[in-house]
Amino acid sequence: MASIYQEIILQHAESPHNFGRLPSSTNKIVLDNPLCGDVIQMEVEIRGKIVTDIKFTGKGCAISKASASLLTDFAKGKKIDELRALDKTSIIKLLGVELGPNRLKCALLPLEALQKLIHK
Amino acid sequence: MIDVIEIKKDFPIFKDNADFVYLDSTATSLKPSSVIRAMSEYYSHYSANIFRGVYDISERSTKEYEETRSLVKEFIHASSEAEIIFTRNTTESINLFVNGMSDRLQRGDEIVTVISEHHSNFVPWQQLAQKKGLIFKIIDVDKTGTWQEDWQSLITKKTKVLATSHVSNVLGTLNPIRQIIKDIKKINPDIVILVDGAQAVGSVSVDVQALGCDAYVFSAHKMLGPTGVGVLWAKEELLDTLPPYQFGGEMIRSVTPQKTVFANLPHRFEAGTPHIAGVIAFKQAILYLQGKGLKKIYDHEVALAQDFYNKLNNTFGKDVTIIGPAQRASGIVAFTINGVHAHDVAQILNEDNIAVRAGHHCAMPLHDRLGVEASVRASFYLYNSFDDVDTIVRSLIKVRKMFNK
Ligand SMILES: Cc1ncc(COP(=O)(O)O)c(C=O)c1O
Numbered sequence: 001m002a003s004i005y006q007e008i009i010l011q012h013a014e015s016p017h018n019f020g021r022l023p024s025s026t027n028k029i030v031l032d033n034p035l036c037g038d039v040i041q042m043e044v045e046i047r048g049k050i051v052t053d054i055k056f057t058g059k060g061c062a063i064s065k066a067s068a069s070l071l072t073d074f075a076k077g078k079k080i081d082e083l084r085a086l087d088k089t090s091i092i093k094l095l096g097v098e099l100g101p102n103r104l105k106c107a108l109l110p111l112e113a114l115q116k117l118i119h120k
Numbered sequence: 121m122i123d124v125i126e127i128k129k130d131f132p133i134f135k136d137n138a139d140f141v142y143l144d145s146t147a148t149s150l151k152p153s154s155v156i157r158a159m160s161e162y163y164s165h166y167s168a169n170i171f172r173g174v175y176d177i178s179e180r181s182t183k184e185y186e187e188t189r190s191l192v193k194e195f196i197h198a199s200s201e202a203e204i205i206f207t208r209n210t211t212e213s214i215n216l217f218v219n220g221m222s223d224r225l226q227r228g229d230e231i232v233t234v235i236s237e238h239h240s241n242f243v244p245w246q247q248l249a250q251k252k253g254l255i256f257k258i259i260d261v262d263k264t265g266t267w268q269e270d271w272q273s274l275i276t277k278k279t280k281v282l283a284t285s286h287v288s289n290v291l292g293t294l295n296p297i298r299q300i301i302k303d304i305k306k307i308n309p310d311i312v313i314l315v316d317g318a319q320a321v322g323s324v325s326v327d328v329q330a331l332g333c334d335a336y337v338f339s340a341h342k343m344l345g346p347t348g349v350g351v352l353w354a355k356e357e358l359l360d361t362l363p364p365y366q367f368g369g370e371m372i373r374s375v376t377p378q379k380t381v382f383a384n385l386p387h388r389f390e391a392g393t394p395h396i397a398g399v400i401a402f403k404q405a406i407l408y409l410q411g412k413g414l415k416k417i418y419d420h421e422v423a424l425a426q427d428f429y430n431k432l433n434n435t436f437g438k439d440v441t442i443i444g445p446a447q448r449a450s451g452i453v454a455f456t457i458n459g460v461h462a463h464d465v466a467q468i469l470n471e472d473n474i475a476v477r478a479g480h481h482c483a484m485p486l487h488d489r490l491g492v493e494a495s496v497r498a499s500f501y502l503y504n505s506f507d508d509v510d511t512i513v514r515s516l517i518k519v520r521k522m523f524n525k
Contacts, residue, residue: 005464005471036494037487062461063464103463106463
């Protein structure tokens with residue numbers, strides 16, 4: 001079985017991109033997964049239906065951090081409509097690893113945060 | 121001495137996976153062939169409902185079902201079969217009991233539980249308290265699992281129920297139930313005491329009468345038996361006063377359009393067709409445990425847990441936080457590797473064919489209390505060896521390396 005802890009995931013978990021606060025944010029959300037104690041705070045700046053900037057903070061496992069890091073990279077500069085279409089498969093593709101149903105929950109928390117933000 | 125090599129041969133899961141290191145028996149134990157065979161024997165040869173048929177195979181299923189009840193009675197030293205109620209699991213046993221106690225509790229009455237309880241012995245009481253305006257008191261523990269020194273000050277003349285576990289599923293502590301009950305009954309002899317034995321019965325020899333409790337609950341699946349079978353034991357005088365939990369078939373004596381007379385104990389609390397195959401196979405689990413000897417099993421799992429505890433401390437020093445006492449009293453060891461999330465630890469161990477649990481183990485109040493978001497839990501049982509301890513320690517070293525700690 002191949003490790004899900006590929007270099008890319010470990011790197012993003014160790015030094016996540018877009019980690020921090022966003023003073024210019026237009027929307028912000030805090031979501032948690034009490035089951036594993038993960039918390040994510042995500043902030044976006046939306047201008048003309050485009051996510052012009054996005055940042056997150058929080059705590060969680062390597063998978064949830066890597067997922068947030070990769071997702072925020074991906075989201076930056078994208079149209080809201082395009083981001084609404086993201087789903088489970090898109091996250092698995094971004095991470096590049098297979099995840100079982102239990103770990104998938106960790107990976108999907110950032111996506112849930114993003115979609116709640118852009119639906120507001 | 122426990123001969124792990126011999127024991128493993130009885131557990132078919134190791135047949136295709138000889139190196140599998142299963143350290144999550146606290147969640148559910150593995151099953152020996154005798155249990156699996158008994159299930160399949162029932163479904164293949166006498167899969168009849170109980171208490172109903174007068175034909176041979178129904179007589180047989182009824183007889184076998186009731187034989188398990190007799191064995192459970194002996195196993196926990198109950199005074200009669202009438203006191204042994206089969207349920208789905210510990211959780212259902214507790215809910216049945218809480219529901220039964222509900223009618224006799226009134227606004228202002230107190231119920232007491234412990235911060236380290238599994239949600240299944242915490243939430244039902246908390247909800248009942250909210251619904252009925254009861255006072256819900258919680259005994260605190262420190263990080264070694266010791267109850268707050270003045271816990272007895274929480275027990276008063278208005279206390280009606282105390283609910284505690286026998287063995288904690290996170291701290292791994294073995295509560296001195298007998299002494300605790302003595303102390304409680306000195307303050308107020310009318311308190312009804314429920315003991316959650318889910319983590320105890322499969323390795324600690326239990327005598328419910330000697331313990332002095334009023335009710336005792338556990339699950340078959342944590343002691344080599346099938347899933348879907350639990351037990352509620354309670355004193356007959358107490359059970360007699362509790363209303364039924366569910367209504368329907370198997371729990372009645374007679375029904376007219378106006379009136380229903382309920383069946384006697386224990387059937388009054390076993391509405392509907394139960395998990396017949398599971399109950400029948402549960403007998404094999406108890407026989408297996410008795411055959412190996414509970415005392416030997418207990419000593420074995422504690423020795424493994426202690427070895428693991430010592431090696432964790434020696435190998436990781438300040439990088440590890442272990443929950444519970446330095447002197448282990450069960451096969452359970454929960455810990456965190458500082459700076460690495462419990463899920464990541466468990467996932468990397470999984471890649472090395474080691475199964476452990478990560479999370480809060482259905483004990484959120486305790487994790488909050490200890491300021492731990494999530495922990496890793498390794499639990500040792502009779503099919504684990506000292507090699508398993510070394511394997512998990514090696515794998516944890518790898519975890520630390522991966523995360524550059
Ligand atoms: C102490 C304790 N109580 C209750 C339970 C709940 O058991 P079940 O899920 O079989 O109802 C568990 C299981 O993890 C437990 O460890």
